[in-house]
Amino acid sequence: NHIIICGYGRNGKQAAKKLLAHKRSFVVIEAKKETVNKHQSDMVPFVHGNANEDEVLMQAGVDRADCLISALPSDSDNVFVVLSARQINKNIRIISRASQETTYGKLKLAGANNVILPDKIGGDHMASLVVVPDLLEFIDNLSIVGESNINIEEIAVEHLYDTSTLKTIRDLDLRKKTGCNVIGYKNEKGEYLINPEAELKLAPNSKVIVLGRPEQIQKLNTLYNIEVE
Amino acid sequence: NHIIICGYGRNGKQAAKKLLAHKRSFVVIEAKKETVNKHQSDMVPFVHGNANEDEVLMQAGVDRADCLISALPSDSDNVFVVLSARQINKNIRIISRASQETTYGKLKLAGANNVILPDKIGGDHMASLVVVPDLLEFIDNLSIVGESNINIEEIAVEHLYDTSTLKTIRDLDLRKKTGCNVIGYKNEKGEYLINPEAELKLAPNSKVIVLGRPEQIQKLNTLYNIEVE
Numbered sequence A, B: 001n002h003i004i005i006c007g008y009g010r011n012g013k014q015a016a017k018k019l020l021a022h023k024r025s026f027v028v029i030e031a032k033k034e035t036v037n038k039h040q041s042d043m044v045p046f047v048h049g050n051a052n053e054d055e056v057l058m059q060a061g062v063d064r065a066d067c068l069i070s071a072l073p074s075d076s077d078n079v080f081v082v083l084s085a086r087q088i089n090k091n092i093r094i095i096s097r098a099s100q101e102t103t104y105g106k107l108k109l110a111g112a113n114n115v116i117l118p119d120k121i122g123g124d125h126m127a128s129l130v131v132v133p134d135l136l137e138f139i140d141n142l143s144i145v146g147e148s149n150i151n152i153e154e155i156a157v158e159h160l161y162d163t164s165t166l167k168t169i170r171d172l173d174l175r176k177k178t179g180c181n182v183i184g185y186k187n188e189k190g191e192y193l194i195n196p197e198a199e200l201k202l203a204p205n206s207k208v209i210v211l212g213r214p215e216q217i218q219k220l221n222t223l224y225n226i227e228v229e
């Protein structure tokens, strides 16, 4: 259940850095021999080759990987890699970079689960610094890189109580029991509600979104026997 | 108190889109005549010219603007614009794009308050989809574009009570009075605490960070006479 990163340019490198911080195992596919030689280490293992070739993807274990991040500079290469990975592995989660907005649809069609446009995210971030600075500062403080920087977790209500008799958020009282704070609710249809009322009844197959410091999240996981993925 | 966007490439365009959604007034400086002709409208006013020239910056009102977003494709152009804007206006908030990591320090030195590296943010985002998906989904649900999508606000405690007698978060009971949920605390030194305990005493010159749906945030602003900037 490892992750494959295709391309060790600026995007790929930053993705690797974040995965490392979260102690997730991954392998990087990179075509440039000098990049491989320069960055290869026990922490950052490489497969030297072109991600466009199925054998190279197989060498990186695409058939049994959890996730593939395609971060190649060329949009057409990303489309090709996404298509190849999807062909080999129906269940793998595929995240791809795109530089042109017109590539978005093609990558989705090729089988990508998520498509990221760095320039769009960058532009959005610049404006967010102006219009929602408090939100950005909050997120910055969540994302302190470290092994246990999970601050927000989505939890199926079935983990929390026997839904044959409906309970409310107040009844659960996660705050007193674990320190965690319920900040969102996703109903059985997947509709998201920010900051639900304490009186909200937790329907079967719904989920609560909790905020907590790492030790609070851990307390919740332990108390309710929730396995961390 | 308007905002100036330099460059209407992918980053600048996305920034404009977000500012529009938040009904903030802005002007775009763009050197390419065809881009100006194609995108100019009542909603998106342009100054045609090179942001590298002081007269063009002045035409866009750099001396009285609140904020300048430099989103030019060339790092050296961004450095030049940041330096010029800072020279003319000591108080303006300057946010700049950079493509090379080595430009970061130069832009800061030139007077930028924030520097954004789109590729870094893109790579980080791709990895975050893997390691903190619940957090990203929460943020996506906060950032629904619309006029009143402020969900997180930082509020000086002096707005909330007379700090000559210390109160706790529980004493304030913002939840019952407004629906808002205290999700963070910034003490008098600016240190940030995620999900503070209800027993925390709110020191003078500290701030609480609240989460709420737009109507809850508005209720809080009204109840405590907080002026929205």
Ligand SMILES: [Ca+2]
Pocket (backbone or CB within 6 Å): A153, A154, B134
């Ligand atoms: Ca999770």
Ligand SMILES: [Ca+2]
Pocket (backbone or CB within 6 Å): A134, B153, B154
């Ligand atoms: Ca604010």
